Amino acid sequence: MGTPLPRDPIADAQRNWERHGWADVAAPMAAITAIMRTQQILLARIETALKPFGLTFARYELLALLSFARSGALPMNKASALLQVHPTSVTNAVDRLQEAGLVLRSPHPTDGRTTLIELTSEGRTLAKRATAVLNAEVFGRSGFEEPEVEQLIRILGNFRRNAGDFGG
Amino acid sequence: MGTPLPRDPIADAQRNWERHGWADVAAPMAAITAIMRTQQILLARIETALKPFGLTFARYELLALLSFARSGALPMNKASALLQVHPTSVTNAVDRLQEAGLVLRSPHPTDGRTTLIELTSEGRTLAKRATAVLNAEVFGRSGFEEPEVEQLIRILGNFRRNAGDFGG
DNA sequence: TCCAAACCCTTGGATGTCCTAGTATATTGC
């Protein structure tokens, strides 16, 4: 996966689409494919930055979410909704974070069905340190110019709203 | 994972970043997180469209790539480079496509190390049908406006080039 | 009151991705 290609494979795919009579959807195809590839690149950078902490992005996101909750605790279903992942993915992440002593499960005081995830002090400390590294090494060197960042936030925000993520 | 949230969780995260003194990287953080989430949404749409064909996106991409190769065949390492995934991921995809009778492996005529992936006629037919459905149901209804598509292609194209994907 | 429907979490299974080796074949350099 190493050396750069001589040509942009996505631009090539777009040309192929046009040549085959699908010119009307060639551009959206290219945009969507570019999003998939960009996500892959960014995820790799993030995972590299988090590796020294023994964290993956999924686990980091959960830690970060908990660290912003006033009480440092959230119900699992709340975390699932806010992170927008399947409940089983949260179960998986909590299992591993709990093994590492970064969070712990506790019963909900009034609803016997619900489990609360609580940040331990180790978890809170690690979240803070990991965030500092992510800010410095990934978000601070994204490679996006300032106006591009604003455009991405706007375009993808509209997309996510229309997709039903939030604020129907 | 169903009902829309009352508020945009990514916008909330951006505000949290600003509140905690990381205002300088809050916007890139939000943009990157939005890319991750958008990819997730798009992938889900694509997988839904492909499910009736027994295809996943990874397998479809390989089929589509082969269908654009003149001879309908490519070396595994070439496919790995063009799809920008790890060689083992190609091995995995080829295994399953071969089981389904959509591709077959053949030895390279002059290089004993190399394996060629060839499209079968079933594979070619299925690629064509799957592409038609993807074009109609996903790319044709992306939810992106036309100028947004152009902006995404430009912004993400620059990003991918700077990330070393192509055209050093 | 009480049972069905709704909700919450977990287990088990299928996929995909990557990394680290290991085997086989080519290429290079002496």
Added chain:
DNA sequence: GCAATATACTAGGACATCCAAGGGTTTGGA
């Protein structure tokens, strides 16, 4: 010509994601 290095593919393992199904808890309508 032969050993050392490089390249190509695959096997095994770690993770993450989703779906389907199961067991426990609450809620709500008859």
